[in-house]
Amino acid sequence: MAEIGHGGKEIVERILEPTEAAEKIKGLTAIPIRSQIANEVIDLAYGFFTPLEGFMGKEDLDSVCKKMRLADGTIWSIPILFDLSEQEIADYGIKVGDTVLLTYQNNPMAIFEISEIYDYDKRAMCQAVFGTDEEKHPGCARTYAYKDKFLAGKITLVNRPKINPPFDPYFLPPLEMRRKFKEKGWVRIVAHQTRNVPHTGHEWLMKGAWFQTYAELPIEKPLVGVLVNAIIGEKRKGDYIDEAIILCQDQLRKSGYFGDHNHLTSLTFWDMRYAGPREAVFHAILRTNLGLTHHMYGRDHAGVGTYYGPYDAHRLLATVQDEINITPVYSMNWLYCPHCAEITSEGLCNHRDEWQKFSGTVIRSIVQDGVKPPRLIFRPEVFDLVMECAEKYGFGSPFVTDEYLEKRTPVFTIPPLSA
């Protein structure tokens, strides 16, 4: 039976088998790509970005900017673009109608059928997508860093990425993920978007969302799961290392704070744009394609600095609710109340003067100071694993350092093509 993704379109993996791939790439001009583009090639080929089959053309881009829709009217909020400089286009001798080979880590990755070469006003793009054209906004900075020409066209993977340990069990593309949900018997699945090692505030966000999602369903057998979907993309110094994020999220299940019957950890390759409300819509689309039915949104989802109001994303989602096939689950903050002596929701507890709020940033600060946080705030199994990851993967630090950026094992590698 066909699996239907966002926009009512069937999810199709655009991936060639090795023998066919070896034949198809013969004689093609090879163009090396950077990590952001490689991530998006994977997303396009495996159907994470359904209904997109390739990088956007000008008509789609313009419509996404101005109407938050593809040219055919399907809701889409973030441009997915392939850029080259005019000089590179001339040097490679590329023209519309050509098919080229995209390479990553010096190995063949995907075929790119070029249907259009165009330019677009980056400042206007920033204003439309991010609501600002300030260069200090990280999404704008990424947009301004695009070269001056955009190329559109379909993508077909010729070489599956090898997901390296310890990430390999966590890469579950849409079709595989949907099979997994069926095996588990879950009828509702709520997404937890993360780029963090979980503290108990996150744990309770998930638990609260699980309760909200369960709602009127019968409770004789487990029917609802939480999917932790960690975003793996470009790292900044001071972030938690990727290994700590993914393994510690899963540790909550392994240590019994959740179980196999209600919790699953996975990853998606994506370089965050920090587009706030528009990124919230994008996450809804991504998780619809993964087969989720519900999506958690807290305050200032995918925002940065003070660019967006805490509930702007909720308001934008409400405007497209009828056209996205996922139900938003809005979450209030969880905090520590010394009077209750527990983690509680700001929507429940009324000891307001005693509340002690904490955030991922505060927990990082505590860990950085060499202090083990109490188990009510940060699970000891998670803390121990963070420290283990620091030794095993982080060159002594659980946070990204220059050494980590230089020497880490990549999350995925593109192997030589074996026909």
Add this chain to the structure above:
Amino acid sequence: MAEEKYPINIWVNEERFEKLQKAGLADMCEEMLAGLKVIRVYCNEAQKDKILKTFPTAKFDSATTKSIELLPREVKDKIFDKIVEKQSIDIMDDFLSQY
């Protein structure tokens, strides 16, 4: 209107607590988050801006705690040592004068 104050949380690990005890300053610690010991050093707006500029890894948690976080540990050690030396948490001017 009272000037806004922004805390730097110096989380007190065993090593720091031992130094505080030796200096007879253990009472300086507050207890937060289910039993964590912390000394809170307050900055005014100008001091906050200088901290964030001088130490680029530092972050002002504007959304949740309104505190200055992620100062490198060695910087916090220097602030902590200054607290012990002056036996006071009113040390930010003195501390920042080095930068």
